[in-house]
Amino acid sequence: MPLRMRLTAVNLDCPDPLALAAFYARATGLPLHERSDAEFAGLVGEHGLVLGFQRADDHRPPTWPDGEVPAQLHLDFEVDDLDAAVTELTALGATLPPAQPHPDRWRVLLDPAGHPFCLSPRTPHST
Template identity: 80%
Template sequence: MRMKLTAVNLDCADPLALADFYARATGLPPHEGSDADFAALVDGDRPVLGFQRVADHRPPTWPDGDVPAQLHLDFDVDDLDEAVAGLTALGATLPAAQPRPDRWRVLLDPAGHPFCVSPRKRRGR
């Protein structure tokens, strides 16, 4: 059996707000059927990132683990420092704990989910 990943969905308190953050960060447009309970970003005609309302959502407490992250997203960027500055301007936070700041940076989205940005590897390097 072979499965094809079609989307990753994140629990949150405010799906439209979190979708807006990731739309501005990635350039992916929102799905036209997004609403206050479920919002999605699309690539072409496929949803790729979804955000679902959870009434008792408790943000992850990375890195201490009281509320585990359970998953995180990884993104490639052209310039690590520039990406961190742009993402924090959009509402992400940069926690003090950075396991490998020379290779990637961990940020928290506005709902508290950790995600990583890494320099895009260029061919011939």
């Protein structure tokens, strides 16, 4: 029988866990985990999945798209309106880089710590 694992968390290195958690909390509406502090902060999602942010004093932001410092991972989010979401997220502190591989299908943004994340239109199966 294959090993069955359940994903419980996705954690991103960053210089300021509480600040990055605040950005994603405003962007997603997810609540801050009660044990969040200056070393680790988390947001609690569906089925208890935690989106975590851990302090890395030597954090170097990814240099997407050139890859000098690799992205290592990126998050994908579905939204109702791409343009409106980009406007709201940049107001919260995200950056829209000039390189957009398929802007008609998705948008790439960088969070305040430099991690790339993608927005795509919500599909009927995801509601």
